[in-house]
Amino acid sequence: MEDLRDAAHSRESRYDTSLRDEVFVTISADLGTRPRETIRLTRHMFDLDSGEVTIPAGVQKEYPVENKSPRAATLRLDPYGHFNTTRLLRMYFSELEEAGEDYLFPSRQGGHINTNSARNITERLAIEGDVCPKRTDGKPSEFEEAHPHAFRHSVANYMLADPDTRLIDVRNRLRHRSITTTERVYEHYQRR
Numbered sequence: 001m002e003d004l005r006d007a008a009h010s011r012e013s014r015y016d017t018s019l020r021d022e023v024f025v026t027i028s029a030d031l032g033t034r035p036r037e038t039i040r041l042t043r044h045m046f047d048l049d050s051g052e053v054t055i056p057a058g059v060q061k062e063y064p065v066e067n068k069s070p071r072a073a074t075l076r077l078d079p080y081g082h083f084n085t086t087r088l089l090r091m092y093f094s095e096l097e098e099a100g101e102d103y104l105f106p107s108r109q110g111g112h113i114n115t116n117s118a119r120n121i122t123e124r125l126a127i128e129g130d131v132c133p134k135r136t137d138g139k140p141s142e143f144e145e146a147h148p149h150a151f152r153h154s155v156a157n158y159m160l161a162d163p164d165t166r167l168i169d170v171r172n173r174l175r176h177r178s179i180t181t182t183e184r185v186y187e188h189y190q191r192r
Contacts, residue, residue, distance in 0.1 A: 001029050001082070001154070004122075007129030021121050023092045024105060028148055030078055030085050032155030032174045034061055035118045035148040042102045043093050048086050051077045060175065073175050080158060118148045156186045 008021035028038050031053065040059045047053070054074045078085040096104070103112040113121075126132065126146030133150045135141050155173060159165045171182040 001025065003129040003131045004125045007125045007131070010128060017121075019092055019095065020105060021125060023088060024118070024121055024148075025125065025151070026083050026085055026088055027104065028151035029154050030083050031075055032152045034152065035115050037061070038148065039103075039105050039112045039115060039118055041104045043096055043104065044102060046077075046089060046093075048077075048089055048093070051086055053077060075173065080162070082158065115148075122146050122148045122150075156182075160186065 004025045005022045008025065009018045024038070027033070027041065028035075031038075033041070033055070037055060037059050041053070041055070045053050045055060045059075052074055054072055056072050060073065077089075092104075096102070096106075099106075105113045105118070107113050107117070123144060123146050127143045131146065132141045132143060133146050135145075152174060156170050159170050159173060160167075167182055167186070168179060170186060171179050174182065176182045176185075
């Protein structure tokens with residue numbers, strides 16, 4: 001993660017997106033949000049004084065089953081102390097406020113960036129930071145395999161590296177509808 005965050009500041013670009021790109025990596029890796037959720041986050045969802053973000057139901061994944069929509073989810077920022085998320089967001093929110101933007105990741109055309117832009121940010125940073133994602137099958141990966149959803153898997157990896165973390169804690173952080181999903185996706189991370 002640090003190599004990706006550093007890569008955000010190592011290039012020259014037509015538009016200064018360094019801080020935005022670092023925030024994108026940090027928020028994605030800290031919260032474990034789905035890319036579609038990450039790009040729709042706004043400043044007003046965050047309470048930096050309490051160190052929390054509340055993600056409304058309308059921003060979260062919609063479930064195809066009737067009456068199974070998610071409720072608003074409140075997540076603690078940086079629960080493991082890896083990212084200094086609150087400090088970074090305070091700097092970034094100042095810039096957004098000055099520009100009159102509410103979306104964390106605004107598009108130059110208005111609104112928020114799309115998921116293709118999120119993927120491009122991730123892939124570009126992976127190339128510039130010389131970071132290849134780890135694969136569970138042990139085979140070498142390519143830069144092009146870096147995608148924003150990989151940050152979600154990193155959250156589970158960080159959490160399960162802590163011996164006090166239970167699988168239900170991972171489920172709650174990632175907001176899976178069922179613990180079965182968490183078990184299926186992350187059984188290879190589980191401690192024996």
